[in-house]
Amino acid sequence: MPDHFDRPHADHDGVRVIALAQPPLNVLSLAVRRRLADDLQAALADDTVRAIVLAGAGTAFCGGGDIAEFDTQAVLLEPGPGTLMALIEEGPKPVVAALHGVALGGGLELAMACHARVAQAQTSVGLPEVQLGIVPGAGGTQRLPRLVGLELATDLIVHGRKRTARQLADSGLFDRVTDEAPLPAAIELARQLAEGSVALRRTGHLPVRMENAEAFLAFARGAVKARPELLGPQACLDCLEDAVTRPFQDGLARELERFHRLRATPQSEGLRHAFLSERLAAKISDLAPGVKPRTVTSTAVIGGGTMGTGIAMSLANAGLAVTLLERDPAALDRALATVRKTYEDAQRRGKLAAEEAARRIALVSGALSYDALRDTDLLIEAVFEDMAVKRQVFEQLDAVAKPGAVLATNTSMLDVDEIATFTRRPQDVLGLHFFSPAHVMPLLEVVRGAQTAPDVLTTAMALGRRLSKTAVVARVCEGFIGNRMLTPYLVQAGLLVEEGALPQQVDRAIERWGMAMGPFRMADMAGLDLGAKIRAQYLERHPDVPYSELNQILVDMDRPGQKAGRGWYDHVPGQRAPVPSAAVQQAIEAHSQRLGLVRRRIGDDEIVDRLVLALVNEGALLLEEGIAQRASDIDVVFIAGYGFPRWRGGPMFAAEQRGLEDVVAAMRRLGASGPAYQRRAQVWRPAPWLSRAAERRLGWSSLTEASPA
Template identity: 50%
Template sequence: MSELVRLQRRDEIALIIADNPPVNALGQALRQGLLQAFQAAEADSRVRAVVLVCEGSTFFAGADIKEFGKPPVAPSLPEVIDVIEGCSKPSVAVIHGTALGGGLEVALGCHYRIARADARVGLPEVKLGLLPGAGGTQRLPRLAGVAKALEMILGGAPVEAGEACEYHIVDELFEGDLTDAGLAYARRLLQEGRGVRRSGEQTRGLEGTDNAALIAARHAEVVKRSPGLFSPLRCIAAVEAATRLPLAEGLERERELFLECLNSPQRAALVHTFFAERQAAKIADLPVDTRPREIRTAAVIGGGAMGVGIALCFANAGVPVKLLEVGDEALQRALQRARDTYATSVKRGSLSEAAMVQRLALIEGITDYAALADVDLVVEAVFEDMAVKQQVFERLDAVCKPGAILASNTSSLDLNAIAAFTRHPEDVVGLHFFSPANVMRLLEVVRGARTSHEVLASAMAIGRKLKKVAVVVGVCDGFVGNRMLFQYGREAEFLLEEGATPQQVDAALRNFGMAMGPFAVRDLAGLDIGQAIRKRQRAILPAHLEFPTVADRLCAAGMLGQKTGVGYYRYEPGNRTPLENPELAPMLAAASREKGIERRELEERYIVERTIYSLVNEGAKILEEGIAQRSSDIDLIYLNGYGFPAWRGGPMFYADSVGLDKVLATIRELHARCGEWWKPAPLLEKLAAEGRTFSGWQPDRAG
């Protein structure tokens, strides 16, 4: 028997103990041990029931990530679970911590399940481009019902133990010692004469509802909301099989669909993202013994939409936060914005009334900088203007205690210049939140030239506490995300001068998988936001680089997007549906005429390459300059902050999947046709010549 699994006999009960730290991942050795332990318990005539527990902080938390992408090794998890479910003696899974993916499937293979009250269970495989492949799509609907099974499998989010009990996923909740609870439950089963009860033979969850209608509705919803995603539709098909087929045939259908997902390119992209999130936390030159500062209290300067959103992030994490505005009227507007945001969540059912009251109590409105004397962290979220930032940081430098972390939410300005406004630049870091800050997962952690190791580690810890995807970036205009976005937006606008319409460009990029097209995004944000950035870019970039002019024309005409009811599109009052702007066509014609461009029909492929490859080329420059540590960090930024399709893995991974030689060939063609904006990045040329990828590149091997 595997050393990871122990079998003990407690009178007439077999106690199987799994111990594979840190998360009891279901690797080959553990699977082998489980198989042998259950077989031994089945063969022992003295044993009348079996209890399965896990040592450490959690039940089986899923597959062993070390086996991702490798050939399967026997015994497979479905084989192990079939043996568990097939035992003639009742078995009890004792769940604590999390039972995720294969972990929940093992528990479903047991005949009974009890869970500690603070446990969570779930099937997150869809997030990796897969479906639950060890019976989860067949056993869960039989217990919890088709609607709940689809919700869990398609969403991938875990549910609390109480909810799992409500839906018959677990049978009972407990407190206290795992082994004691499991043995007590098993003895009760024997005393009450309750024997084997196999999940695969249950029908409760399949009865009493129109399952065909449920499945059809979820199918239509997925097609509408997640076009292009491969695995969700296979998840639905697998659950549908559970409603129509006996278990054995349903498991065969599940396996077929699982293998389709496994062989999909999307699976590779989503697994790449899974590992990218773990890699992002690793900072190459940060000493391993660096201790982050404790952040017990925070403050936010600025009560606009961004500032309020950041304050909500802290309140959501249970951190008391002070929200500073320059006057009482502005402060009351900001606090009302916070109340309204929470009230909307309560109305939607995503937040309880009690939780809203608790979180609002953590937000204190202030108008005096002196009230910041004792806070551990201050985040500045004022207007994106260096003179305004200077005023704020000079005042913070005067009132904040020694060791307080001073963070700027700047989206593009020079953090080193901002840090120079203080006496302690080592305490300054960038925390670039994305709007709406209380919703968006991305946090660019901007490392200044003099940001200390301790402050950088603290910033990353803050990101984790706020449940953000925190990515370290260096200082340059726009950092990583907005620096690349500038290239993307500029090329989209050049396409308008060549002959495209906003509708054509946006449609092409939505078909590629982007959450929104670039012109719909600009209208949503407000064209005046980009105008300030364009002015600064024109002042600092070489004169020979030509800029598009359509956005300037719209701004000059007062067409600023949704806020004015017209921009690249027209909007009816109270409606955000983009409609054609009839005044735009003559502006496009004039822009093309002034540059001597004959307007023409543009192919969708050309539109996609012209925009997406601009991201790739700039990303390669960012890597070579050391602004980002690794290509997967860039991918994370675009996946979590800019609506890049998850199933394509991010712009750098996408380029790898296309082939850097092919990407470079297209960029060279664009360089010849469109000018110096398209000069190929040296790193791209080097990697393409060597047949390598961005994903495989490391800075220390670049030379």
């Protein structure tokens, strides 16, 4: 498609092309809806116009509704999307949609209201509204099953899946799918519709055909009951049932009512916040406009362990050539074998085509000498988490890497600024903190050193996009954003168990609240022996942190975690769920007695408060210190990297929804009760800015907009 249209419409021998033009995605904001309504009315009233083609200017047809307007009156003002759809579908002149780039949400609904659709094969289409906690609100649940059938419509709508036009070419959704630009074919089809040589279809007039539709919908309801906390999937099924059982106009009205009802729920607010926050995280507030990323066509990973091979595969998945560097042939052979096995397993499971698996395997090569890295654009260190080892690696990299190469460390805790001093080019150094398994986990913390050059930072963010990662910028501190906040969270988990809770109760309470995995299940999976080493190192630097000794006690009992079949839980072969351990309970009770603590009953609400508010308070400190750019970046880190429930919007958003005044009051209540050593350590002292913000009823955004001091 052309990058722009010189006019809002253009005529082609009786066919008027109307272009949506609000780059980059031509979303259906109120302003766009008004322009489109005016252009449609003008075309319908013009006797020289026999047919209409709707297209998108720039790189997309339409990305859907303007989510930023969902909390404003603009979402209620006319012309609403439904009004536009009716104007098109019931109008006297044929309208054809020419789709390219994306046609998502309201964009696909707009296309389905047209009388025909021509799509470029790679166009991404779908109705992902359920991912925002809502249902499609402009007829998507009523029109899609009429075009593609109930079963496919249910799969696309209830799960919010996206597909390419090529994948849906035979579904009935499109009249034509082409590898070329769709506009010429759409104009020709519009002309044929106007002449009557091709029959005109009004989607709303079509029936929904499926035998045993009631039984199918009952089965589909059973499948989504596993997530009863999510309102959107059940509401989507209600709408699809209306498409089968009710007249079209009734279905439209009931769909719109559900859309607005769900839009006002805290769950949808949290999901929309998460969606918008991920996009905002890509913006670096103090970066001058026009900074271009450096060219990255070749990469290297130093260290072929679990993290190094995962990073290598993440790069290969994006089509980048990777050199894996190891110290000896045996270690290198193991690393390359891991890469090969992972891709071959994915092929066997049907996740990758054989050709694609072979292509990715071929992108990863091995080396035993730093000399092989002389011409590499991006070099990522992924060796043992020890500063002396990091120093050796970066001194070697500094000696061999070409000028302008980006030097990155995958450290999760160590000082990136100190690592940069091991080179003569600190401006080229930054942190790229991948999360394990690196080729699967979506989060990438981009750690900006004090001397990191702007174009190096831009290169890292561009790399994140290329790897399909959610990249978030952090300044340098111990643990950056995620792991620093995780420390007080884990401290509270240990204290809860010392005071009276059991590991299974703590995990159950926070998982019911929405976390993907509780702290003790997470510890078992990571390894208690590894956790003990990290705690010991941390306590050397921070001796006042009231870490529980129970983790070390279990390690001394030869309970290192899931890998050995015993940690906080017993892990029975062939049984997925961990089993509470009587031996662990005895050890916990004996430890509490040694501390002089009278164990008490702790409710689930207190467990959740103590875990979540520990995150919130540390997040407030990160904002004060400038480690995180904005509160929403913290939310993105915990959703993408730590299993925080997306529908709650992240810890900082959840706190703001609760009310920062109530958060501070709850923290002060927790600090006034409980063991004396907790109070001495001042675990529950609210961050200074958090206290002032609560007193003045300010939100997180006020930290960057105007200091509450």
